[in-house]
Amino acid sequence: MPATRARRRLRWLACRAIAWGICLGALLSAVGIAFRGIEAHARGALAEWRARRASPDGELLAMVRTPLPDLPLAPGTVVEQPLWASHDGFCGVRFEAGALAGAVPTSGEIIWRIVATDVPAGAKRRLATGTLDLGAARDTGWFDVRFPPLPTSAGARYVLKLLVPAEFAAPTPSLALYTSPEGRPTPVITGPTPETPPTTFPLGTALHLRLIYAAPPDQSP
Amino acid sequence: MSAMSPSRRGAGATLAELVVEHVWDVLRGPSFRFVAATAAAFVVFFARAPGPWVNPVFFAEDRDWTTLLVTHGFWHTAFHARPDYAVLGNVAVLWGGMRLCDLAGDDVLSIPRYQALVSYFAFALVVSLPVLLLRRRLRPGALAAVWLLAVSMPLGIHSGSWSGYEILGRANNVGFAALFVAFLLVWVRLTTHLRPARAAVIDAGLATCVLTNPIATALLPVAAWPALRRLAPVRDRAGLRTAALAIVRDPAVWTLAAAVLACLAGNGIPTAVAHGDRTALAPPMPFDRAIECGLARSLFYSLSWPVYRWLNTDRTVALAALALWLTWRFGLPRHRWLYAGGLGLLALTSATLVFKRPELAAHLGDYRTTFPDRYFYAQYLVGLPLMAAFATDLGTRLAARPRLARLPLVALFALAALAVVLEPPGKIADSQFIVDDDGCFSRSAARAVALGAWRGADGKPAADGAFVGIPAHPSMPKEILLPRAAVERAITAVGASRTPPVLTAAAPATSPR
Numbered sequence: 001m002p003a004t005r006a007r008r009r010l011r012w013l014a015c016r017a018i019a020w021g022i023c024l025g026a027l028l029s030a031v032g033i034a035f036r037g038i039e040a041h042a043r044g045a046l047a048e049w050r051a052r053r054a055s056p057d058g059e060l061l062a063m064v065r066t067p068l069p070d071l072p073l074a075p076g077t078v079v080e081q082p083l084w085a086s087h088d089g090f091c092g093v094r095f096e097a098g099a100l101a102g103a104v105p106t107s108g109e110i111i112w113r114i115v116a117t118d119v120p121a122g123a124k125r126r127l128a129t130g131t132l133d134l135g136a137a138r139d140t141g142w143f144d145v146r147f148p149p150l151p152t153s154a155g156a157r158y159v160l161k162l163l164v165p166a167e168f169a170a171p172t173p174s175l176a177l178y179t180s181p182e183g184r185p186t187p188v189i190t191g192p193t194p195e196t197p198p199t200t201f202p203l204g205t206a207l208h209l210r211l212i213y214a215a216p217p218d219q220s221p
Numbered sequence: 222m223s224a225m226s227p228s229r230r231g232a233g234a235t236l237a238e239l240v241v242e243h244v245w246d247v248l249r250g251p252s253f254r255f256v257a258a259t260a261a262a263f264v265v266f267f268a269r270a271p272g273p274w275v276n277p278v279f280f281a282e283d284r285d286w287t288t289l290l291v292t293h294g295f296w297h298t299a300f301h302a303r304p305d306y307a308v309l310g311n312v313a314v315l316w317g318g319m320r321l322c323d324l325a326g327d328d329v330l331s332i333p334r335y336q337a338l339v340s341y342f343a344f345a346l347v348v349s350l351p352v353l354l355l356r357r358r359l360r361p362g363a364l365a366a367v368w369l370l371a372v373s374m375p376l377g378i379h380s381g382s383w384s385g386y387e388i389l390g391r392a393n394n395v396g397f398a399a400l401f402v403a404f405l406l407v408w409v410r411l412t413t414h415l416r417p418a419r420a421a422v423i424d425a426g427l428a429t430c431v432l433t434n435p436i437a438t439a440l441l442p443v444a445a446w447p448a449l450r451r452l453a454p455v456r457d458r459a460g461l462r463t464a465a466l467a468i469v470r471d472p473a474v475w476t477l478a479a480a481v482l483a484c485l486a487g488n489g490i491p492t493a494v495a496h497g498d499r500t501a502l503a504p505p506m507p508f509d510r511a512i513e514c515g516l517a518r519s520l521f522y523s524l525s526w527p528v529y530r531w532l533n534t535d536r537t538v539a540l541a542a543l544a545l546w547l548t549w550r551f552g553l554p555r556h557r558w559l560y561a562g563g564l565g566l567l568a569l570t571s572a573t574l575v576f577k578r579p580e581l582a583a584h585l586g587d588y589r590t591t592f593p594d595r596y597f598y599a600q601y602l603v604g605l606p607l608m609a610a611f612a613t614d615l616g617t618r619l620a621a622r623p624r625l626a627r628l629p630l631v632a633l634f635a636l637a638a639l640a641v642v643l644e645p646p647g648k649i650a651d652s653q654f655i656v657d658d659d660g661c662f663s664r665s666a667a668r669a670v671a672l673g674a675w676r677g678a679d680g681k682p683a684a685d686g687a688f689v690g691i692p693a694h695p696s697m698p699k700e701i702l703l704p705r706a707a708v709e710r711a712i713t714a715v716g717a718s719r720t721p722p723v724l725t726a727a728a729p730a731t732s733p734r
Contacts, residue, residue: 019243034264042271045649086661155665
């Protein structure tokens with residue numbers, strides 16, 4: 001009889017829906033438990049990786065791969081390297097010297113500046129400046145620029161400017177260059193004369209840079 | 222729905238007993254097997270590459286296409302994100318992530334995490350499709366081997382390259398999988414009695430694949446074979462008229478025609494377009510790199526990956542020739558069309574990479590590295606059901622010796638076990654953290670709002686812009702555009718300061734010039 005058949009059909013559908021609900025519920029629960037377990041394990045691995053990576057050398061700005069010929073700093077040249085701070089307390093830049101670092105005279109100095117680029121019109125752009133003794137790289141192979149920490153530097157864009165005085169004596173210093181994955185900020189070179197057109201590098205060329213941040217101040221009362 | 226068995230489901234059974242029987246029915250059914258396979262694959266892929274979830278970053282095209290989704294909507298992004306072809310599948314993953322983020326009630330800055338979830342699900346669905354679509358074409362053991370090999374597919378996750386970071390959990394490289402899905406759909410279409418509804422679903426799937434990966438266009442004429450072969454026995458005009466009428470009256474022909482029209486409307490007439498300056502300026506691929514790219518990495522990667530580092534040009538050619546001879550010699554005649562079609566598709570893909578992407582030669586490491594794995598994982602997946610079919614054929618040929626007959630399938634499972642050993646899912650590779658967010662995106666968003674970095678839909682600064690431009694990450698300078706109101710709400714919710722940043726610093730001790 002049609003009514004009995006319809007009732008049986010409804011009961012079949014209801015039982016099938018309940019069965020699917022039970023099976024899917026069990027499956028989703030298992031997936032959820034596994035997901036949370038893997039997530040906890042992954043967060044632990046991330047914390048461990050950050051601890052391993054944290055070093056007095058600072059945060060690596062550009063992953064580097066194969067070495068390229070050094071970048072010579074002829075007298076009168078200006079190197080502008082875009083930087084992007086990821087944390088507050090940005091207080092220094094360390095960059096790798098080229099092969100000539102051991103040969104430069106200890107009296108050689110170049111000027112460095114940290115300039116902010118994403119500021120409103122009229123705001124101060126030059127944040128810090130100083131001189132760099134090139135002979136200091138002889139032992140470590142790295143040049144080191146330090147300045148007082150910038151308290152709200154997280155997400156901010158800067159440029160590191162290196163100015164080689166026109167009267168600088170030979171031999172000229174150099175910076176190490178590497179290939180790097182595309183999209184990393186590449187340096188721009190101007191000079192040695194005002195008429196010389198600026199040199200930009202192909203995508204994937206990078207100085208070997210580390211950005212250094214000051215530890216956050218102790219905020220306990 | 223399965224037929225009811227009166228002896229089991231009689232009037233006297235209680236509701237609980239009935240439900241228990243139905244539960245067993247569901248568990249044994251192909252639909253639940255597919256759902257369970259997808260769920261398991263989702264967990265495995267998340268375990269292999271959890272980086273995009275625990276350390277979310279708007280990465281590469283995911284950033285650019287999310288910007289387009291926010292500013293121009295779904296359909297514009299799907300058909301105009303790239304100038305040369307549509308990327309419907311990729312954009313669907315990104316859009317799905319954005320909707321999931323909404324549903325979860327999370328803020329707009331968390332979008333990349335949910336896009337990662339949808340990506341894991343998409344990959345899981347793709348590798349589990351053979352469980353559903355090939356269940357009447359391959360034996361259960363062979364299907365299980367295909368699934369295991371697919372979830373453990375070598376992706377270079379532990380190689381220290383970007384491969385571990387840029388495939389699983391991302392949307393920009395999901396599109397390559399459309400080639401594998403199209404291959405499965407065509408296989409089913411050619412071996413099934415096509416009822417109108419089933420043909421419509423398969424052809425809609427094919428159109429989606431072509432509108433995601435243009436190489437799948439090559440499969441559309443193959444999909445038309447069941448109709449075209451009606452013309453084969455035609456000898457005279459009357460026969461031609463009869464065959465033509467039969468073709469025109471076949472609903473499956475109309476659904477395929479609709480799919481082809483959709484592909485033409487979406488992608489246009491296929492033309493060879495240089496993939497940007499890198500392709501246009503790159504020299505032709507050297508012969509050795511062409512063999513590595515075309516044969517070892519593309520055509521035979523599902524066979525060559527265990528011995529990849531041992532290969533060179535001569536060995537690759539020898540291995541390829543041996544594999545071809547073995548397939549033709551020992552594969553059963555009923556599968557020869559499958560081998561020819563699958564290898565033909567792989568050869569077409571290989572040729573496309575060798576001749577149209579010569580800049581890849583700079584990345585190939587002379588068999589020392591498998592980077593860039595993203596261009597080759599789809600070919601690996603296509604090779605798997607071919608290997609499973611071949612293993613089944615060998616088993617059939619050795620039917621008289623049952624112990625030997627099981628060996629080909631055992632070899633497939635051993636291969637899967639080796640893949641798990643080489644890229645263990647439980648071990649988290651450093652490649653997951655190549656780009657470390659560490660809260661940077663939130664801070665950048667707060668700064669962008671504080672500085673008033675408003676943008677119009679075109680990305681240019683606009684005082685009354687409805688979007689805000691936020692750098693995705695310090696190491697990736699391009700901005701992503703997100704809705705201004707949503708970002709402001711998110712920043713307020715996390716309590717980030719909105720006061721303008723301090724832009725000056727005291728001069729250091731050394732005297733400036």
